[in-house]
Amino acid sequence: MCGIVGYVGRKRAYPILIKGLKRLEYRGYDSAGVAMIGDDGGLNVYKSKGKVADLETHCEEKDTTGTTGIAHTRWATHGEPNSANAHPHYSASGRLALIHNGIIENYVTLKENLMKRDIAFRSDTDSEVLVQLIEYIMLSNQLDLFQAMQVALHQVIGAYAIAVLDREHPDTIVCARQSSPLVVGLGADGEYFLASDASPIAEYTDRVVYLNDGDIAVLQLGKRLNVVSLSGERQHPKVRQIDVTLGQLEKGGYPFFMLKEIFEQPQCIRDCMRGRINVEGDRITLSAVIDYREALVAARRIIIVACGTSWHAALIGKQLIESLCRIPVEVEYASEFRYRNPVIQPDDVVIAISQSGETADTLAAVDLARGAGALVMGVCNAIGASIPRLTQTGVYIHVGPEIGVASTKAFTGQVAVLAMLALCIAKERQTISDELYKSMVRELTLIPEKMERTLQASEHIEKMASIFTYARNCLYLGRGYNYPVALEGALKLKEISYIHAEGYPAAEMKHGPIALIDSEMPVFVIATRDKLYEKVVSNVQEVRARGGRVTALITEGDEQIRHLADHVIELPDTIDCFQPLIASIPLQLLAYHIAVCKGKDVDRPRNLAKSVTVE
Numbered sequence: 001m002c003g004i005v006g007y008v009g010r011k012r013a014y015p016i017l018i019k020g021l022k023r024l025e026y027r028g029y030d031s032a033g034v035a036m037i038g039d040d041g042g043l044n045v046y047k048s049k050g051k052v053a054d055l056e057t058h059c060e061e062k063d064t065t066g067t068t069g070i071a072h073t074r075w076a077t078h079g080e081p082n083s084a085n086a087h088p089h090y091s092a093s094g095r096l097a098l099i100h101n102g103i104i105e106n107y108v109t110l111k112e113n114l115m116k117r118d119i120a121f122r123s124d125t126d127s128e129v130l131v132q133l134i135e136y137i138m139l140s141n142q143l144d145l146f147q148a149m150q151v152a153l154h155q156v157i158g159a160y161a162i163a164v165l166d167r168e169h170p171d172t173i174v175c176a177r178q179s180s181p182l183v184v185g186l187g188a189d190g191e192y193f194l195a196s197d198a199s200p201i202a203e204y205t206d207r208v209v210y211l212n213d214g215d216i217a218v219l220q221l222g223k224r225l226n227v228v229s230l231s232g233e234r235q236h237p238k239v240r241q242i243d244v245t246l247g248q249l250e251k252g253g254y255p256f257f258m259l260k261e262i263f264e265q266p267q268c269i270r271d272c273m274r275g276r277i278n279v280e281g282d283r284i285t286l287s288a289v290i291d292y293r294e295a296l297v298a299a300r301r302i303i304i305v306a307c308g309t310s311w312h313a314a315l316i317g318k319q320l321i322e323s324l325c326r327i328p329v330e331v332e333y334a335s336e337f338r339y340r341n342p343v344i345q346p347d348d349v350v351i352a353i354s355q356s357g358e359t360a361d362t363l364a365a366v367d368l369a370r371g372a373g374a375l376v377m378g379v380c381n382a383i384g385a386s387i388p389r390l391t392q393t394g395v396y397i398h399v400g401p402e403i404g405v406a407s408t409k410a411f412t413g414q415v416a417v418l419a420m421l422a423l424c425i426a427k428e429r430q431t432i433s434d435e436l437y438k439s440m441v442r443e444l445t446l447i448p449e450k451m452e453r454t455l456q457a458s459e460h461i462e463k464m465a466s467i468f469t470y471a472r473n474c475l476y477l478g479r480g481y482n483y484p485v486a487l488e489g490a491l492k493l494k495e496i497s498y499i500h501a502e503g504y505p506a507a508e509m510k511h512g513p514i515a516l517i518d519s520e521m522p523v524f525v526i527a528t529r530d531k532l533y534e535k536v537v538s539n540v541q542e543v544r545a546r547g548g549r550v551t552a553l554i555t556e557g558d559e560q561i562r563h564l565a566d567h568v569i570e571l572p573d574t575i576d577c578f579q580p581l582i583a584s585i586p587l588q589l590l591a592y593h594i595a596v597c598k599g600k601d602v603d604r605p606r607n608l609a610k611s612v613t614v615e
């Protein structure tokens, strides 16, 4: 989704802005632009369709001087991706330039009103309305930019993070946020950085302020950060420490972030468990469970809301919590949940799973659940993001920044947290025996090492991948805990290789997808030795009987399926409920290697965004 970068300081802004945009490339975008107040006092805006590198080429012969600037990567919502629709947008007089993330819902009405006053528009975007409205209010009421924004934003309905430059005030950026994240970095010497997440800021400063909804902030060189609410009250922003290292933001020798992140998983799961599982490896402590023990023990129902990959993790969480804690769990797409007037009781616990902590639909579901009086818990990765700040409690997955658009380590991190959460709640509710609890905790501590063994299959999978590049459709089958793994495997393939893929519960195949099976359609079956193993073997036989080509994920040493499958990938054994932590890895690798074979841009698949901050 769109990305914002800003800088006010004593250094040259352009290189900082371009570098910042590159750090945000992972969010997904189709055009980019930059605005600086040049050394001669002019406000220069440059924009181009395509990548940040295209913007750099476009800027080669231009005046890129100046120590104050804003920059943007756009993911088109209103108006096609072209340079006119790219941000920043000039105001009618050329005095202001604005960048915007989000969607303005009443832009048609606002635009019509402004056009009646002879204001001409240069783009098809909803965003341009903001800069025209702000300037119109500023000039007709003789206000400064900050005052004009306060008035203008009262007329705006929708979601926004905006940053605005005024040529008349070359050392200042004014920005505002409503339902779309914005982070201010406090640099040395009175300088400020601005971004839609901490990644472009991390290399300059570890002191940040996360703006809240309704905040308008003035970033003026050498002056204290001034934050005021939309209603005019002065805010006292909390300065927080971020601990993202530069290494975490770079590829570290891997050709793509996605591969790096797949390989990081053993360490990520260790980090996720560190300080939570004791050194003896037989007890889990989660402060969210300690702090909200009563509500969790008494919960009549748990509702998990999420989108995309996080929704798949939720499906695994459901099975874990229901089987260990004996609490009914419902899993909801946040986008559906928020609009269907769901029944939410005060003794429900709502868990919002979101890697970014900024997904607009999940955020809205959190609001709804809080409004209904439920305890809301976040399971997030991005520290200090909106969901962790808006929920009463939560558990961070602590897997470090995930840059590849296709989620990998965040998925396994989410599953690991849900496993720990289920075990903790089960212990408190006494729905698990001491013996089983301890043996499960011990098994969880062995998962990173088993992940490492699984990753050794990467070369084997790479060789196998070229066989599947011809495929137009693929089927992924699994049962029980491996059914969400099948869904996630199919999603990974679709996202980055653009091959259509479906995940199905293996037995359900008979009710439709079996009609599609022929020798042209690869079928990937997760057939590890678990409770449902024999049943999955029968499903594999059904595929074979129709001439289907089977690639099976099997438990090390299993000979039975080996004879039925065209290809096998061996996995270390673990207990059923932790199998997704292992089995998802070869499917991530498979999707990765197939996409690379097809020459795709794995980290930045077309049309997708890492952080979906619009509904």
Ligand code: G6P
Pocket: 307, 308, 309, 310, 353, 354, 355, 356, 357, 358, 359, 362, 405, 406, 407, 608, 609, 610, 611, 612
């Ligand atoms: C986008 C991303 C997915 C992600 C989903 C939910 O679609 O491309 O990888 O799973 O959003 O994101 P969240 O940050 O809420 O987990």
